[in-house]
Each structure stands twice: as structure tokens, then as C-alpha cells.
Amino acid sequence: MAEDVAGARRDPVDEAARRWAERHPGVEGFRTLTALTRGYAVMARGVEALLRPLGLNLSRFELLMMLSFTRAAGLPMTRIRDLLMVHGSSVTYLVGRLSEAGLVDRTAHPADGRVSLVAITPAGRRLADRAARILAESGFGALAVFEEDGLVALGDLLERLRPDALG
């Protein structure tokens, strides 16, 4: 936990965890739940502030990067859904927004008429590169507080939360 010396208890999360422990079991679970909620919010706000001037948010940035990584003609909606771990209708919404902005295109699957393939446009690729450069140069917003070791450790721990089974 944080420094808790001589009444200098100032972090609200640790303070809440202390109170939890007085009445309930599983204090480390509660503390980590709260820390993950706050930590995600801090990171997301910082990164979204960096992306906003580009007309992107975190979801759009992630989708754009996924598409920029793809060599094929495009990704099916269901594949995007699995990669981003969101619901299918959210992908429809997200692709609609990026398509309006001219950053992605929908094309028909040559063999299966049910699936529509989403591909990045040249403008989308340019914007994805700009966004990547901005985030990397800033150290990814609030994540810049970490040294390389801390980033690896955090990434490794968080990996265990994902059911990796989606190849």
C-alpha cells in the first residue's frame, strides 16, 4: 500500500480499503477493484485528451490501429467484435462513425454475402500513424509514470484477466 505513516493517510483508495477490512473479507480484492476503476479512468482521460484534436477517441483509435495492422482486404464485423471484446451492435456504431469520417470503408465479402469487410482507407492510415506517433511521444498519457519494467509487469498481470481463447 501507499505510505501510511503517522496519520499521513491521504490516498482515498487505501483509506477505503482500510475501512472495508474492518467489516468484510477480501480486502485486496476490493482495493484492486477500486484501483482498476480509478486507474482505467485516469489513463483513458489522458489518452482521450491526446486523441481529441484528431477527432478520435479510445475506441476509434483502437479499431483504426487493428485495421492498420491487417494485410487482408478487411476484417469482418464479428472479427472486430472479438478483437475489441465489445458487442456486435457497438461495432456497427463504431464503424459507422469512422466511415462517415472517411477513415474506413465497408466492402462486401466476395464469397459470403452475410459478412461485410471493414478496411482502412489511405486517410485512415495517415491518421492512425499520426495518432500512434502522438501517443508514443507522450508515453501514452498517464502511463508515462511507469518505467519499462512497470509497464511490462502491469501488462503481464492484466493479461490474466482476459480469456485469451479468441485466436
Added chain:
Amino acid sequence: MAEDVAGARRDPVDEAARRWAERHPGVEGFRTLTALTRGYAVMARGVEALLRPLGLNLSRFELLMMLSFTRAAGLPMTRIRDLLMVHGSSVTYLVGRLSEAGLVDRTAHPADGRVSLVAITPAGRRLADRAARILAESGFGALAVFEEDGLVALGDLLERLRPDALG
């Protein structure tokens, strides 16, 4: 990273990080950004599924717990805003929902007429205890994959993302 043996590369986040590294610097930052996004979503969905039968979500649960920890007559809205790290109008909304459900009450501050104090009701306290028991027994949803060591390590790392300065 995850096991990456003989073409058995199956985790989408690590796969994306591999592609990022081909073109951009800061691969560990990108990987951790993605891992934090996915990890938070997995945790939040699991916990909210546990809370839904109680009529709670993650925000309401957190506020209810904060109030159950408070010995004073209640917390001012600005204090709740700082503890939860959300916007003031979101607190108004949140307290309104919990108040409708009879879980919290607003009372006037005895000395400062500007502030309204939010206090938990007996029904709110009973529900908070039930929620705490359910979460603790489940190991906090997806966080149950961690041993105590992992929880502590994750909580410690995430702590560094917060500007703790809010006493």
C-alpha cells in the same frame, strides 16, 4: 507476454502489440494501454453482473460503500466527486438514483447552507452489506483469477496512476 511458441500466438492483444512494434516505438506502452482497456472491461462486466440482481451497478456500489464507511453525518457532494473522481453533475445524477431507491438521504449541512450532505439509510446499509458479501464470496468476479500476491501487485502498480493528492 503470453506463450508465443511455434505459431501458437493466440492472444489478440499480444498479436496487436507485435504489429505495433513493426512500425512504432513504445510497444510496451501500447500493449499496456490495450491490456488495461480490456482488463477493466472484463472486470467491470463481471462485477456488474453480480450487482445487477441487487439493482446496483459499479458506480452506485462504490458510492454506497463510501457512504457506509463514513461515520460523520454525511458526505458533501464535492467530497464524493473527489473520492470517486467523477464530475459534479454525475454525482447529482448518481445520488438522485440512489435516493429514489431509498438507499441514501440528502440532509442540509448544519453550518454551511450551500452544501448538502449525503448519508446512507438503514436500507442502504443492508444492501451495501449484501453486495459486499456477494462480491467477496465470488472473489470479485474476474479478479478471482488472481492469488493474493497478484492482487497486491496489481493494486500497487495501479496506485501509481492516481494523483493521490486528494486527502
Added chain:
DNA sequence: CGAATCTCAGCGCAACTGAGATCG
């Protein structure tokens, strides 16, 4: 026919803005 894929409308939650009231 059943199963898969995708779209869409409707809902809820939450952030944000700006206006206004009240009070120190």
C-alpha cells in the same frame, strides 16, 4: 429449416455545458 451475420431502434448510464439559486 436452423444458424450466422449484420443493422437498427430504443434504452440506460454518464460526461459535459450553461444557467440559475443559494449562501459564505
Added chain:
DNA sequence: CCGATCTCAGTTACGCTGAGATTC
């Protein structure tokens, strides 16, 4: 008067549910 606190109305964003159309 200035500043702080809080509420409210209105807008926007976005994820989820559920229903439906289309195609395999």
C-alpha cells in the same frame, strides 16, 4: 461583490438488449 456549492435542463457519446432482415 466575488466565489463556492449544488441543481437542473439539454446535448452528446456509447454500450447493451432485442427485433428483424439477409444469407449460408
